[in-house]
Each structure stands twice: as C-alpha cells, then as structure tokens.
Amino acid sequence: MVPVHALDRFYLLLTFLVTVGWQLSGFAIAYTLKVDKITDFTGGSNFFVLALLSLLIGNTFYARNIVASALVMVWAVRIASFLLFRVIKTGRDARFDNIRSHIFKFLGFWIGQILWVWTVSLPVVILNSPAVSDKRIGGDNPKFGTGRDIAGIIIWALGFSVEAVADQQKYYYKSRNKIPKGLPTNRGLWAWSRHPPYFGEMLCWWGIWMICISPATNGSLPTSSKSALYGSVVSPLLTFIILMFGSGLPTAEKPTAKRFFLLSNGRDTQYASAWKHYQEYLQNTSILIPIPPSIYGPLPRIIKRTILMDFPMYSFSEEKDGEVALHEAQEDE
Template identity: 35%
Template sequence: MGSALSTPVRELAQGAALDFALQWSLWALAALLKTERFYDLAGNVTFLLLAHLTLRWGRTKYLRQQIQTGLVTLWGLRLGAFLFLRILRAGRDRRFNGIREKPGTFFIFWTIQGVWVFLTLLPTMLLNLEKHNKPLGMRDYLGWSIWAVGFITEAVADQQKWRFQVDSDNRGKFIQSGLWAYSRHPNYLGEILLWLGLFVSASSVFQGAQHICAISPLFVWFMLNYVSGIPVLERQAMKKWGNNFAFQQYLKNTPVLWPMKFKCL
C-alpha cells in the first residue's frame, strides 16, 4: 500500500513544482517587460502540460483517462487562443492596471494562477495517475455531458461578446443579448460547469480521501464568484454604466450567474 500511495504523491509534487516554476519564471519575464500579455496563455499552457504529463506518468492510458485529458486539451486550446487574441486586440488587461508596475503584487497574481491551475486540474491529474480502472458508466457520461454544456456555454458566450465588442456601433454599450440576456456572466457559468463535469467523471474511480478533489469545482466557483472574476467585472461595469437606466434595469432583471433566481418560499 505504501508503494502504491507514494507514486501519485511524488508525481503530484513534481507537477506542483513544475507548475510554480513556470509561473514564477514567467513572472520574472513579465515583471521585467511590465506586461501581462501572456499571463492567461501561460496558465492555459500549464493546464495542458500537467494534464498530458500526468497521463504519461500514469502509464495506464485507459479510455477514461484519454477522454478526460482530451477534454482538458480541447478546453485549453480554445480558451487559450481566445484570451491571447483578446489581449492582443485590447493591448492591456484592466485587471492589472496599477499592478504590472509593482513586481511584488504582480508576483502574487502569478502565484495565485499556479494555485488555480493545480487545484482546478487535481481531479484529472489524480485520474491520470490512478492504476485502478472500471468500465465506463453513468457517472462518466453524466460528467462529460455537464462538461459539454459548460464548454458550449463558455464558447458561445465568449464569441457573442467578442462580436459585440468589435462592432463599432456598440462602442460605449454593454452586452445584454444572446446568453448575456439570461446571465450577466454566462462565460463564467460555463467555466464552473465544465470543471464540475470533469470532477464528476473522474470521481467514478475515486476511493476514500480521493474525493477531496471536489475542491476543484468549488474552488473555481468561489474564485470566479467572490474573488477574481465577477466582483472585478461588476465594479468596472458599475463605474462605467452605473448611472445608465438601461444598465440598472439589466442588473435588476438579469441574474449574476445562474440563469434563474432562487427565492426562499
């Protein structure tokens, strides 16, 4: 038992070391250049690297593991390309205003990205390192279905907002059409759902303490809902359109995240 347990722990530690080594090395370059242009891209590349490395380290390559890693790859390639093109178009990311010039504070952001990658990807890494296998079942198909809903939601929301922003007729306006008519942050909703789906599918072979990987979708939900996602964008939107009556109505009638309002009876 000791030998079986030591390998995943050792390899997870190696993955964590590589994760933070990448983030901190790129922080040094970004701080020197005072740019955040490759911040998001670096995070997505790290996701892909760790997913494929753990699949290789695990050596088993069961169908479940291959599908899981493939879904992470599809997500990473799409989102990484989208975020990189977006920062190239915009020139700068407003999240880093007043931060890119402060190396110490900038370092914290890169470190948080390292934590984000490791905790979010934990179910997939553990699955890839798992020697135990079982036939595909309903939990796998349910998880992959949730992932598909989340992936499509995020991709469609990103594309709708991109088209809205590049249209010169919409300059100075806020998007409230498409998926954005049902949620103020449908892209984040999709992100939460797809990582939830990957946990559900991976958990089909988890035992005992391995279920602590449920921290993955919970962490993504907490960070996007309370820390780095929605709060930042909501403050920026209020500063820009807070006195706009149409925006006030949008806030009143459109849920922040989930496309329905839950009311206590």
C-alpha cells in the same frame, strides 16, 4: 503498462513543481518586459501541460484517463488561445495597471495563479497517477460509460459550449460596435446571464470531476486513493469560490455599474439614460445561471438575492459608491 513513479504516488509534488516552474517563467518574462500578453496564456496552457504530462507518465491509457485528460486539454487550448488573441487585440490587461510595475504585487498574482492551476487540475492528475491507475494495487478502472461518466461529459460539453459561445459573442459585439456605448451587452447568452462564461467554466470542472471519481467505486482500490479522488472536489469548489468571491464577479459587477453610473452623470447628455438602462438590465438579467428575462425579471427579490446568488455584496449603491465614484472622477479631471 506500469505508471512511472515520480516523487509521490499521487503526482502531487511533481505537478506542483512543474506548475511553479511554468508560472515563474511566465512571471519573469511578463515583469521584465512589462507585457500582459502571456499572463492568461501561461495560466491556460499550464492546465494542458499538467493533463498531458500526468497522462503520459502515468502510462495507463484507460478510456476514462484519455477522455478526462483530453477534455481538460481541449478546455485549456480554447481558453488560452482566446485570452491570448483578445489581449493581443486590446494591447493590455487593465487588471494589472496598478501592479505591473510593483514586483511583489505582480508576483502575488502569479503565486495565486500557481495555486489555482495546480488545485483545479487535481482530479485529472490524481486519476492518471499510480495511486489510482496502477494495476498492481487494484487500479483497474471501472468500465467507462457509466451514468456518472455520461453525465460528466454532458455537463462538461454544456459548460464548454456556454463559455466559448459567450466569449465569442461579447468579443464580436464589442469589436463590431454592435452594442451602443450607453447600453449593457444584452444580446445572445448575455441577455440571459450577466456572466455566462463564469457559469460555463464552473460546469466544465464539475463535469471533469464527475468523470474522474468513478474509480473510487472500485472495491480493490486503496482507501487513500479513493479519498484522494473524492477530495479532488476542491477543484470545482475552488473554481466556484474564485469566480463568485474572488477574481470573478466582485471584480466585474461594481466596476461595470460604476462605468454606467459615471457615464450617466457625465457631461455628455446623450448618455443620460445609461444608468437607467443598466438598472433595468440588472433587474431582468440573472447574475450567473442563464434564465430567460421573462422568467427572471418578475421573480421576488429575495429569490434573486439568495437562491440565484445575486448577493448584496455585488450591488453598487448610488448614495455610497456613487458619491465616491463622482468624487474620484472630479479629482481625475
């Protein structure tokens, strides 16, 4: 079996062009119809397309290629279908309220999605490419089932389980009103982590990368191919950076705190304790890594702020942020 050579031997340009076409098609539909229902679905499904395309045209069906591609596709189907289902039920995505009607701002989001999908897909794309899998250059994959492969599968399975279960738990609690309005979601995995889906997603891509880099140990593989495999570590690193410092925690922590602060300082006195309850939740619940509250709560603040990554940038200041929030609320009235 000989891989198809298309544009370059790493499939970088081909997959980039496919991603651009896929995302811009989604943008055209979303902007023209002013709908949010396909935005996240277009992102998630793009991962499926790149994994399947690179596997098929790579035409090298080693066990490792099949497993890595299948894991990416399973993850993509789950995330795309869940996000599509959720936005259909809710009707809109509040993230786009201020940019949905501004073509260049809205396009900026889709360009970011292009770079995200393409970069995070690199491990499996490079693994399936002729640069790694072509036997004529020594691309025989090492025997599948090494310690690294097993560790990668376990890490992926753990991450996938955490992400899927946490998403379902939060949707269930919100849709069934299992959590009173004045209390944070503190059931199931959400009692151990404030953002378990983000933690799960990070694990998934570290697991995929670990599976994909095993051919780099093959002595007959060209140095450039080995470097590309190791360099695809940008995939889990970018996932970590985006979720920790981009569209993940920064867009969730302060807005959530603001909601409880305003609820507590609003006219409805039944929610007067909302801010107090939320502060207790912050004190006892890890921001990312799931940790039992009985263990996390007593930990020194310095440990939480450094090793456990609950950085000061995520904190809502009652004096600074609270004053601004109250002022904005008064203006809206």
